[in-house]
Amino acid sequence: MSNEGPLSGLTVLDMSRVMAGPSCTMMLADLGARVIKVERAGRGDDTRQFGPPFLKDEDGNDTSESAYYLSANRGKESLTLNFARPDGQKIVRALAARADILVENYKVGDLAKHGLGYDDLREDHPGLIYCSITGFGQTGPYSNRAGYDFLVQAMGGLMSVTGNPDGAPGGGPLRVGIPISDLLTGLYATVAILAALAHRQKTGEGQFIDISLLDSTVATLFNQALNYLSTGEEPGRIGNAHPNIVPYQAFATADGNLVVAIGNDTQFVRFCEVIGMPEVPLDPRFENNVERVRNRDKLVPLLAEAMARRGSREWLEVLEAAGLPCGPINTLEQVFSHPQVAARDMKIEMAHPLSGTVTLVGSPLKLSASPVAYRLAPPLLGEHTDGILGELGYTAADIEALRKDGIV
DSSP, X not given: OOSSOTTTTOEEEEEOOTTHHHHHHHHHHHTXXXXXXXXXXXXXXXXXXXXXXXXXXXXXXXXXXXXXXXXXXXXXXXXXXXXXXHHHHHHHHHHHHHXXXXXXXXXXXXXXXXXXXXXXXXXXXXXXXXXEEESSOSSSTTTTSXXXXXXXXXXXXXXXXXXXXXXXXXXXOOOOXXXXXXXXXXXXXXXXXXXXXXXXXXXXXXXXXXXXXXXXXHHTTHHHHHHHHHHSOOOOOOTTSXXXXXXXXXXXXXXXXXXXXXXXXXXXXXXXXXXXXXXXXXXXXXXXXXXXXXXXXXXXXXHHXXXXXXXXXXXXXXXXXXXXXXEEOOOHHHHHTOHHXXXXXXXXXXXXXXTEEEEEEOOSOOOSSSXXXXXXXXXXXXXXXXXXXXXXXXXXXXXXXXXXXXXX
């Protein structure tokens, strides 16, 4: 078993900010790559100010590190740099010449204005994999617009299928409760980078990767997109119900709520037996999933009435005993105290210079031969500037001069 990670020996120049790019580069770091995070001198990644909450020091006081920033920057080295200046651009080019991968999420053309676009860098480094993450992509009428997660959740159709129907209690479009368009884009970017690495291994050739929040969001509409493309009918919002499977939703119980996910007709028969309604599957309107979807407005009230008769814990016990897919709607406290989450190491602790330790969410990637490694806590702003510049041949006096000049 290797402790270095499958991407050990690779260097990533991370010129991204906020969430989509940093979530991608954190995954590459977990997999063993060295990630050098370039941040604005004096300010850093915007997410450092996205708070409260902030990390607490050992005395319980707020530090400068926001929880938002900590969520996407494990495993990286921080270099502060002003690359709007020629001396800063020189440093970026020197780092890019040593890097295997560059990830950036500036607006289309912004880095090219500083001589740091893909066409500029590949002349000296044809093997460079250059991944550009934007709101709307490098082409098309919206290519010059800035993109934000909330905006793209709306424009990409996700909010049209998320939330309760108009007219229902709490009706109206809702964004997903996490920056899902950013995170999905980070995942797609990671997949594309790994594919580009495989291509380079075969050919020695790097390439440009164009990933956008809008494309990623549209791509992940999946079954809802095909529901529309196959019929021309808008799927609309149906709350916690499933557009193609019934019953597959949340139900109110006598003391709370739980989720039932009945995936086939056999499970449905067993479910109805457990809740005391064995006659329901005999009704032609409910005998198979196709009919249940067509008649959900008649079936769901019957099931809801039965589920309301007992408490959540009691239902979970009898449904689980019958082998039926069900589960509680957990709070985050319940999630991180759950024995299965603990067994999967989804909460980790790392040493941190300001707080002693910092608690982070673990990686879901479980590789048997080359597991992920948590090597560095999310860095302080500019924590590694001197060391990185020293590797490039800058002396302590050179670095001090750059610092006085506002370059680092």
